[in-house]
Amino acid sequence: MSLPLPGDSFEWRDQQRRPFLVCRPLEPFAPHLFTTALWALGARARDATAETGESSLEEAWRQVTDALSIDQHRLVRATQVHGAAVIVGTRAAVDRVRPEADIILLGEPDAAAAVQAADCVPMLMVDRATGVVAAAHAGWRGMAARVPQVALRALETTFGSRPANVIVALGPSIGACCYEVGPDVRDAFASTHFSNTLLDRVFLEQPHASNLNKPMPPLATAARRPDRWFFDGWLMASDQLVEAGVPKAQIYGAGLCTASHPRVLCSYRRDGVPAGRVVGAIRCQPRP
Template identity: 50%
Template sequence: MLPQPTDGFAWAQAPAGPALVCRALQPLADHVFTTRRWTLGSAAVAIDADWQPVATALNVELAHLVRVHQVHGHAVFVRRAGDRPSRPDADVIVSADSSAALAIQTADCVPLLIADARTGAVAAAHAGWRGLAARVPSAAVEALTREFGSRPGDLVAAVGPSIRACCYEVGADVVDAFARAGFADAAIAGWFTTSPQPSSRNPSMPGLPRPPRSNHWYFDGSTAVRHQLEAAGVPARRIHVAELCTASHPEVLCSYRRDGNGAGRMAGAIRPRTSNRKSHN
């Protein structure tokens, strides 16, 4: 049984396993959010070959699957046609080069894919709490604007599975990081709760402290992504969140918090369309 995402998403059956796709993103750019059942999903230490099914799903050679060395920052890698393969330190990748697909990996952090309905440029981003305190969603929107002439109102964003407030206990250091980064108290209050928030879609994982520990919070990074994208000018109706918690669904999704060092990884990958309109105007 596959867990039910929000209406903006659908399950697709790729040869490598089930993957989530975003209905609104699909007409703009081929993309996948992979699951634990892909080769990568059981790879605690992934080798390049584990990425082959992701490349195949996006119909590119493995050498044209653009990845980065993710460092929980907000640096952006701009991939251009003809670039030599490299894997710089970055957590955001942007491109309008339809010969390549962009991929990030997660196992609780938020995977974010964006496509520009007007120019066809795309972004793939990875953000855990450090990345969200560092405003990764804004960095992705700003990079598309700066590099490819995007207007935030034309962007469509898809937020794949990530650990949510049903399962993700964090300490005061995490809340403090957002306060130090200058986020308003009201915004922070919308991302943290003092007790777990299970739902029929996302039951709490086993082993949470009961009763909830004092001076600890439960964090929903995907809501922080939504709010940061809206603040960057992306219309709320164009932001789609799957609302599936990685830790809640051990059969299907990879979770570092749940499985520790043995956790596999899931890919979020996106490829610009060949029929893209010009990327500047």
């Protein structure tokens, strides 16, 4: 299968012929991956009817923990609710529960944190000075709740991280080529004190398509509708991080739109309820 070309600092690898993305600058500090539609968790529900049930779900997650070389019960996951709540540490994995949260922080060895997404931005962070990590998930609601900044502040207050030491990878997610939104979305940002200057940069009047990320089919031919914008979640995420002190040169984007690449990536906007999920997962390697 031909795979789309990711951003400069990302590259494709594979685990038993299942492709995944890694962000090279993040890798020396924290093993991690962004999975694709070709992993069990990425299969669309209607394509995976034979694979439903608890045991097969456990098997599907085992692909992720195997790739990170950790025990299955050392993977921390949350019940994602499009908010900005934070959980810290491996307690949830030990207790085998999934608290409601969209940000997971980890400072322990031999453990990893994972988020799932199908258009929302999966974000992986590492403090290169200490090795503590974060995994976060944000769609427009999470961005309006400032998930990137909340995750960064949580690293600062919990582990004493300095933003200047934090490296961030933004995984595949829906791009401004495909993510048409209405006034409700723009209003959610305007009412939570985002500047008009920023909003004018992230709410585009025309889809921002490229040869790499083509508008998904219904958008390619549709006439523009009034009072609709194309939301640039990648810029919104990086802008929040820069404002909070992360050097721009330490924020890396995969640059791949989930909706534009139907065979490789998972998109709720494109596939609806049966959409599979991509996983962003990162393993903590505390530094001495």
